[in-house]
Amino acid sequence: MESNSRIIVALDFDHRRAADEVVDTLGEECRFYKVGMELLTAAGPGLVEHLVAKGKEVFLDLKLFEIPKSVAGAVRAAGALGASMVTVHSMGGVGIMSAAVAAARDFPRLRVLALTVVTSMTSSDLADIGVTGSTSTEEQVLRLARLAEGAGCHGVTASPQEAVALRGVLGAGTLIVTPGVALPGESPGDHARPSTPRGAIVAGASHVVVGGTVTRAADPAAAFRLVRASLES
Incomplete structure (x- = not known):
């Protein structure tokens, strides 16, 4: 897989104009974008259709739950x-995940990803919601x-810190998409279990999701190229 195809830029904005500006700035260099609940609610589904129309x-x-x-x-x-990927919350159980997979069969390009443990959560957060005892974050992710x-x-x-263990459990053909990555020296934001883009790929991730590292940089295109170069080094 080419490095450009492994980098997903998160359009974590509260209005469409900012998202459009980033997409226009990155041009042909970036092929893959993440649209989350905030932007989808603010901008509507037309933004997704617009991105798809641009190739x-x-x-x-x-995070359907x-x-x-x-x-479905x-x-x-x-x-x-x-859309090429959509997330469903694995903590909803097998029933909702199976329903999502069945619904996606009518769309050959669509891949269903199961969110394991949100990257902002720690073991103490899991204990707060009843995942108690000796269960670590990684153990819950693998389960x-x-x-x-x-x-x-x-x-x-999942977070990049679980990528090695996940790759061992899931095998070579499964997608492992890792938010919570930033270039060395940059803040990972709200992510409690972060890594660098290269660290995530070396650990076994198929894709990395980068947000402010690119979208809030003074030169987003240059920042994107730094991320790509880190994957190719």
């Missing part, structure tokens, strides 16, 4: 928009990843 791939990060019928409907809507694999998901999202 971009879209990671629609919805609802009854299976509702999840949202996945079909994502497929109709032309949920196995559930996702059994449900037929095409891959998972």
